[in-house]
Amino acid sequence: MNEQEKEIKNRLAWNNEIDESQIDVSVTDGIATLKGCVSTYPEKVLAEIESSMVQGIDTVNNEIEVTSSEKEGEQSDTDVEEAMYCLLDANSEINPNDVKVFVKDGIISLEGKVNSLWKRNTIMKMASQIKGVNSIKNKILVRSSKKISDDKIRDLISESLRNSVRIDSENVKLKVKDGVVTVSGVVSAFVEYEAIIDIIISTNGVTEIENQLKWIHQYDTA
Secondary structure, eight states: OOHHHHHHHHHHHHOTTOOGGGEEEEEETTEEEEEEEESSHHHHHHHHHHHHTSTTOOEEEEOOEEOOSOOTTOOOHHHHHHHHHHHHHHOTTSOGGGEEEEEETTEEEEEEEESSHHHHHHHHHHHHTSTTOOEEEEOOEEOOSSOOOHHHHHHHHHHHHHHOTTOOGGGEEEEEETTEEEEEEEESOHHHHHHHHHHHHHSTTOOEEEEEEEEOOOOOOO
C-alpha cells in the first residue's frame, strides 16, 4: 500500500460516518479507485469526498456499490419519486416546478433550471437523503436571473473570504470563467474548507465549481 492509499484509508477511518472496512482503495498516477459496498448513498459520496482531499489525487473513480440489508420495507421507484417531490414542496426557497424527477432502479435523475448554484446543491442533498436511492444524476442547470461579469464574481467571493474570521484568504486561489469558479489552495481545517465552499456556492452568478481545494488533517496517533 503506497502513501496516498494509506492517507485515503486514514481519512475514511477518521470519518465516523464511513465504514472503511468495506472499502478497497487503490491509487495509480494520481487516480484513486474505490471499490466495495456501503449501506447508503451519502456514505458513498463521503468516501469520494475524503479521497479527493488527499494531496496528489486528481481523479476519484468511485465504483462503490450501495447495498442494503433491509429488504423488508424497501422503497420502490415510485416511493422515491414521491419523497423527492415532497421534499421540494416543503422547501420554500425552491420552486418545485423548476425541477423534474425521474427514478429507475433506485437511480434519481434530476433535470430543470435554477437561478443559483446553492439551490442545485441543496436539491442534490435532498435526493441523497432519501431511503432507497442508489445513485444520483444531477442534470439541473444553473442560469442566473441577471448577467454578472467574471471579475465581479471574483471580487464578491474575495471580499467574503477576507471578511470571514474562519478563513485565511491568503491560502485560497480563485479563477472565474463564464461563471465557473476554479478554487485551489491548501487549508488546515475542514471547517475552513467548508466555509470557503459555502461562500462560493452562495455567491450570485456562480454556475459551477471546479474544486481543487485541499485540506490537511493531522490524525491523532496517541
